[in-house]
Amino acid sequence: MTTATDLDLSIPGISCAACAGRVTRALNALPGVNGLGVDPVGRTAHLRLEGATLPQVQAALTQAGYPADLPVTRLSIAGMSCASCSGRIARVLNARPDIAAAQIDVTAGEALITHAEGLTPAALARIVTDLGYPARVADDGPTAGPVDEAPALRRAFLIAALLTLPVFVTEMGGHLFPAFHHWLHGMMPQRALWLGQMVLTLTVLAGPGRRFFATGLAALRRGAPEMNSLVALGAGAAFLFSSVVVLAPGLVPPASRQVWFEAAAVIVTLILLGRWLEARAKGQAGAAIRALVALAPDRATVLRDGRPVTLPVADLVPGDLIRLAPGERVALDGVLTEGRGAIDESMLTGEPLPVDKAPGDAVTGGTVNGASALTYRVTAIGADTVLSRIVALVRGAQAARLPVQDLVDRVTRIFVPGVMALAGATFLLWLTFGPDLAHAVVAAVSVLIIACPCAMGLAVPVSIMVGSGRAARLGILFRRGEALQALSQARIVAFDKTGTLTQGRPRVTAIHSPHLDHTILLRLTAAAEARSEHPLAHAILERAEGLDLPAAQDVVARPGQGLSARVEGRALLIGNLRALETAGVAVDADLAARAQDDAAQGATAVHVALDGRHVAALALSDPARPEAAPAIAALRAMGIDCVMLSGDQPATARAVGAGLGLTDIRGGLSPEDKLTAIRAMGAQSVFVGDGINDAPALAAAGTGIAIGTGTDIAIESADAVLMSGDPQGVARAIRLSRAVMRTIRQNLFWAFAYNVALIPVAMGALVPFGGPALSPMLGAGAMALSSVFVVANALRLRTAA
Incomplete structure (x- = not known):
């Protein structure tokens, strides 16, 4: 019987009854959705799921153009040690109809x-805790960072080592030095010696090793064994067998009366050592997050009633005036109100040169003031700051699930039960064909201990963690972790022109208006363009600076063409020739010819129609970015084709592209034309853009990369963001992506090869051929080092690209 789940969804895109109707039709078409009600005023929808799931609902809403605004909760989870742990949590969460996606890192x-x-965050934490992995709602904001487990593991390892040392020396010392054996047994009877070893080993297992038994045995009871279960079974079997030999020797055949206390104690100690080393390495892997978190100051100097007061940053609110001393870090995002000076924004963009700031310019929390005393007004706090959003993006990328992870999950899901079955088979085979019971126990314990699902489980996520952290240091933010894998397969990169390969700060270099005064023309066009974000609009506004601009009404942006508006009662159309032709405006041949001449020199023509008549053509020149030509050369050196897709006139696009070394240059494209071109390039395409009209192409490309200086819509549609706006970041991102995937392949090969090669050795496959059996202690050491190897290999990515 299907369980019904009631949902209330916030759908911010609903603006009228027609929108509500489209949402209603989209959801009613989805099987398993009942009791639907859509409120266009509150922009919400209520529905009952009876077979449908939230991911299906969100997909239907997104396809209709009205995605739901779903909350995201971050949990801190204790006790996860391998992929089988995270896989179990992910399966349980993703199986719920009211969860759209669960990413486990x-x-x-x-x-x-x-x-x-x-579904409240507290309820989510309870669900995970009930699975045996204590969870709590994580702190958000720039002050929250990953928990460092290394100190606790170091302390546990040192205690275990001190307790294990006498057990190991008293048992193994006699094998190395017979004289020591005779001296020791002359001092005390063997049974007393074994009793001492038993007490010390029990202290190791119940103290520092308790974590393995508490988690592992609980997982066994739930029918979901994992890495800790293998350790608990292996060490526990060795200890229990040895305890029976000591306390009830009559239950064990005389030939099998051997103790393995040192194996049980050393197993736990070595695995704790491996976990400690692994935690230290993972701490280095998460250094990017901690470095970003450390950029946020704890206190700031606030002006209250005209007097400076030092307050905690947590107490600040938007509108507060903050004084910024020379060399001090900016506490929160804001707008400069007093003073001029340079600010080091390398933490944001990866660019080392400071940026000059003047009143009215934005400043970003975490950046560093230069030698000037400044004052700024706070505009964003908490999770709304740029630094907090960057931390959230890096966290999201690090928790991402790459397609390559599917193979690992399929293996690890059956790995631990498979190892337990092999251990059982090994015990029975050795009991049947081996010399005695003790050898059967030791072989089974060796199989349990040497198997290492941790290495397989860490192979992908730790590489993603280090790679995305390295990208953040280079000024590359992956909004979607999947882009890390997709970029490694890139074969063609398509660039937008304006603001991407050019500086995006064009200037009006010529005005052709034979029948209209230039001042009147600039007043009207600048009034309309004041409502636009396009770089060409800023150029016109800059040229009209000082003029009294009237208010514009009915401003409508026409992506890929221009905009229309009504100013002082007159109908104004500003854009390219296509905009005029679409509107039915007769093109003035002389103005078109002049614009063509300007375009041949690399200028962009903007045509103006007033009350349905073509009256002017403006020439705007946008110099190429100095980094653009080296960026294209670097991509070509990597074997990647480069294309320019521009909405600008073909002649202008050709003039700019040729100067950058491009040969495939396509101008005069509408957003739909760009979309068609990108789709034709396939899944191995990359599109780089920055404008509103680039959003569809960014979303459709195999990987969309937005220039961080562009519009919010473009950035939201992209898979990755270049914070500095430097197109050379595209080559760096691709090189880094290839390095991440190469490291993942190396780690997976090691993890699989290690288990495939050594589990049969632990079973005793070499013994019939005169080869050695594997000691449980050696197995524990090999298992611990396997995980450390995987993490250490991933750490090499910290210097990639």
Whole structure:
């Protein structure tokens, strides 16, 4: 019987009854949705899921153009040690109809869960805790960072080592030095010696090793064994067998009366050592997050009633005036109100040169003031600041699930039960064909201990964590972690022109208006363009600076063409020739010819129609970015084709593209034309753009990369963002992506090869051929080092690209 789940969704895109109707039709078409009600005033929808799921609902709404605004909760989860742990949590969460997506990051011990509003963060934490992995709602904002487990593991390892040392020396010392054996047994009877070893080993297992038994045995009871279960079974079997030999020797055949206390103690100690080293390495892998978090100051000097007061940053509110001393970090995002000076924004863009700031310019929390005393007004606090959003993006990328992870998940899901079955088979085979019971126990314990699902589980996420952290240091933010894999397969990169390959700060270099005064023309066009974000609009406004601009009404942006407006009662159309032709305006041949001449020199022509008559053509020149030509040369050196897709006139696009070394130059494209071109390039395409009209192409490309200086819509549609606006970041991102995937392949090969090669050795496959059996202690050491190897290999990505 299907369980019904009620949902209330916030759908911000609903603006009228027609929108509500489209949402209603989209959801009614989805099987398993009942009791639907859409409120166009509150922009919400209520529905009952009876077979449908939230991911299906969100997909239907997104396809209709009205995606729901779903809350995202971040949980800190303790006790995850391998992929089988994270896989179990992910399966349980993703199986719920009111959860859209659950990303589990085993390396950071965190989960990012997108869910319905009715499912509270506290309820999500309870669900995960009930699975045996204590969870709590994580702190958000720039002050929150990953928990460092290394100190606790170091302390546990040192205690275990001190307790294990006498057990190891008293048992193994006699094998190395017979004289020591005779001296020791002359001092005390063997049974007393074994009793001492038993007490010390029990202290190791119940103290520092308790974590393995508490988590592992609980997982066994739930029918979902994982890495800790293998350790608990292996060490526990060795200890229990040895305890029976000591306390009830009559139950064990005389030939099998051997103790393995040192194996049980050393197993736990070595695995704790491996976990400690692994935690230290993972701490280095998460250094990018901690470095970003450390950029946020704790206190700031605020002007209250005209007097400076030092307050905690947490107490600040938008509108507060903050004094910024020379060399001090900016506490929160704001707008400069007093003073001029340079600010180091390298943490944001990766660019080392400071940026000059004047009153009215934006400043970003975490950046560093130069030698000037400044004052700024706070505009954003908490999770709304740029620094907090960057931290959230990096966390999201680090928790991402790459397609390559599917193979690992399929293997790890059956790995631990498979190992337990092999251990059982090994015990029976050795008991049947081996010399005695003791050898059967030791072989089975060796199989349990040497198997390492941790290495497989860490192979992908730790590489993603280090790679995305390295990208953040280079000024590359991956909004979607999947782009890390997709970029490695890139074969063609398409660039927009304006603001991407050019500086995006064009200037009006010529005005052709034979029948209209230039001042009147600039007043009217600048009044309309004041409502636009396009770089060409800023150029016209800059040229009209000082003029009294009237208010514009009915401003409508026409992506890829221009805009229309009504100014002082007159109908104004500003854009390219296509805009005029679409509107039925007769093109003035002389103005078109002059614009063509300007375009041949690399200028962009903007045509103006007033009350249905073509009256002017403006020439705007936008110099190429100095980094553009080197960026294209670097991509070509990597074997990647480069294309320019521009909405600008073909002649202008050709003039700019040829100067950058491009041969495939396509101008005069509408957003639909760009979309068609990108789709034709396939899944191995990359599109780089920055404007509103680039958003469809950014979303459709195999990987969309937005210039960080562009519009919010473009950035929201992209898979990655270049914070500095430097197109050379595209080559760096691709090189980094290839390095991440190369490291993942190396780690997966090691993890699989290690287990395939050594599990049969632990079973005793070499013994019939005169080869050695594998000691449980050696197995524990090999298992611990396997995980450390995977993490250490991933750390090499910190210097990639």
